[in-house]
Amino acid sequence: MITYNFTNTGSDSLYEYLYKCIKNDILQGNIKPGEKLPSKRSFAKNLGISVITVENAYEQLIAEGYIYSMPKRGFYVTDFKKAVEIEKKNITKEMIPLTSGDSGYLADFSSNQTQSELFPFTIWTKMVREVLNENQMQLMTNPPCGGIFFLRKAIATYLKEFRGMTVLPEQIIVGAGTEYLYGLLIQLFGKDKVYAVENPGYRKIPQIYKSWQVPCQYIDMDNDGVKVSELEEKKADILHISPSHHYPTGIVMPISRRYELLGWASRGENRYIIEDDYDSELRLSGQPIPTLQSIDVSDKVIYMNTFTKTLSSTVRISYMVLPRQLLDEFYKKLSFYSCTVSNFEQYTLAKFIQEGYFEKHINRLRNYYHSKRDALITAIRNSRLNDFVTISGEEAGVHFLMKIETSQPEEKLIQSAGTQSIKMAPLSGYYHVPGEAPDNVYIMNYSSIKIDDIKEIVHRLNLCI
């Protein structure tokens, strides 16, 4: 009879230890398929342990399928064929990004990361604490796919007051980032539609379409935005634009082009426009630009916005406003999905908006970015750089464009900035065909740089040109 030594069971209980010993012997081939195991009683006696211990070990082996029991006959080893042992591939451990964001540059003009000092930690903590205290039942109640009603209501009220938009909470779909919401829209419209993006434009959108293997066309822009003639030529169905503040050029789409695009959309049943209003809250002078959605009478605009710009890039909450005519189809096709934002953050954010803290926070942010932009532009103006650069698109958001007059090739300038610990973001990187971009134009995204570093940053930029 097989026997085991119980002096070294480690932290295992007796039955666990016995189960592992038998399993190991089966796997090693020491106990053969078809072989009969000792009866519980005799095995227990032999090992000097209780019958119940043997029984528990046998039961676990049965549950996992290593042995089976034949009524009144006993326990037998299963005849299973172990798959051929294949040499476990020796994967060379490549550099896999386990951290990001923290780029280590003195200035990273390509980063959208917000600064930790700007996040309203005190108020947020208060909101979290209140929600955890007062809303325990609601926190545990599954929300519908579009998010909790309280948050959708708060967003609808906010859109009414600050963007002049009249929308129902039902039209608002909350999701973990706009990238996720794009995925929902691809599922809504289907993979046979032609998706169109601005060229130049925000690079992630075509990356998402490509990753989902759906047709994607690049639409060239003139000074007013995407060209309508090209939309027709390229047979676009779903168009992505950011009319309030184009990324990266900063173009505000004039009312004439807006109406042209709405006209284009209304001429085709499958045509829709996704209006990405990603940083309209951060317009630094004048009034916010009214949304395309608010002048859309033919129900063709999907409005999209995010809290990742205004709260923190690490808080993943975005939303879209669906036109009413798409609601039925959306809920029919996609309401089986769970909402991707946790209830905890949905309730916290809803409370934050509803109690007026979001508005205050936006005002504070706008002032802060206003000062930072002014400090950066003033520092550039007061330096030797002023003779070489042209600045544009500085009225909104957290970036402007800077054209540098230099005989240096773009690549060389980026490299020498790099040696100064400055990461430059060339406009060419936002073109589908980089060669078509104007040379030496840079996107100066100043959200992550520190005001105190500006003098040093401008000094170093000077050294590069």
Added chain:
Amino acid sequence: MITYNFTNTGSDSLYEYLYKCIKNDILQGNIKPGEKLPSKRSFAKNLGISVITVENAYEQLIAEGYIYSMPKRGFYVTDFKKAVEIEKKNITKEMIPLTSGDSGYLADFSSNQTQSELFPFTIWTKMVREVLNENQMQLMTNPPCGGIFFLRKAIATYLKEFRGMTVLPEQIIVGAGTEYLYGLLIQLFGKDKVYAVENPGYRKIPQIYKSWQVPCQYIDMDNDGVKVSELEEKKADILHISPSHHYPTGIVMPISRRYELLGWASRGENRYIIEDDYDSELRLSGQPIPTLQSIDVSDKVIYMNTFTKTLSSTVRISYMVLPRQLLDEFYKKLSFYSCTVSNFEQYTLAKFIQEGYFEKHINRLRNYYHSKRDALITAIRNSRLNDFVTISGEEAGVHFLMKIETSQPEEKLIQSAGTQSIKMAPLSGYYHVPGEAPDNVYIMNYSSIKIDDIKEIVHRLNLCI
């Protein structure tokens, strides 16, 4: 010259009011395209306001494209064609789900919602508070696509200690729910692969595949799990299974079938197995069943698990463990995506696991569900129901199967349970072709029912049969 009355500007500033008046007149056609607007100076004088007010109003109108300025000549109204006014469709307001979860039944055996009393609010609040105090910098640092290192490390340690799995943090990808992770896998493998699911099985998986319009095959099961011969016949590439505890039948896949499936996977370059280990922590007797991943020598298993079962269905955090051979491709194709779980919840959960609270919570949960299951089964055994029912699959998770011997058609029984405020979940609902399911077998998901209600629930069930 056009003129406006400034006595009723409401909460608008003078320039905002003026801007709105002019815009409105342009939109109404009272000021025609091409028409010249008054000069700033004369307009200001005429209206009795300052030049700067007119200037601000004109600038906003220029920014939005309603007017343009010609140097030394003045301001002109843009000639834009308003899109044809289309009657805004009168959408009948349908029943759109703004709440869910709260089904109002005395017992909803179809619900996976966890009870609010079970969530560790006190400890969670403590973790949140500490993270908000101590990790402000990290909270604001963009994580890589797979999630913060701290959480991935905590999960790797947990998997080592409790599931005997040796994995690197790099292999772990954190996402907002398994549904989202399935989307990532479809993007990784591509839409030309054949995805295969268990029949019967968890319904959401084929829904996701269909929603993404990728080929999906249903693989019939025998008593050990999916049939390998059918996988070959149906040319499956990517197979989804839950070997530790099949939903809804409760089958534990024996070691023989596990090796057969691993063998199947190793015979094709594109073949992979997704091991959905959704509730393995809640095995109520014996040891947890070892994972398929831990015996996979050919690097073909993607392990998937979630905190939505163990913490709360409203906390959206799941993860998958990629085989090493897929890492390069995954990061190359998909690392452009932002992680969908907010840093706040990632750090809170990481701390919760790392400080041992997760383990304690699981033990508490297991004891609780053990008692609830025993109470429910005992109540059934002690009632008249006992003569009519057969219970199976009660060893794990938070559901068991109950076959009811009755001459009533399934539909009628469900209906009469409904009138007793009991929502039954028939097994037939989990079959691709409902007619193939055994009749009058019900999934008794007891996670959302209250122990105090069990007596009444069993009494009412008695009335139905």
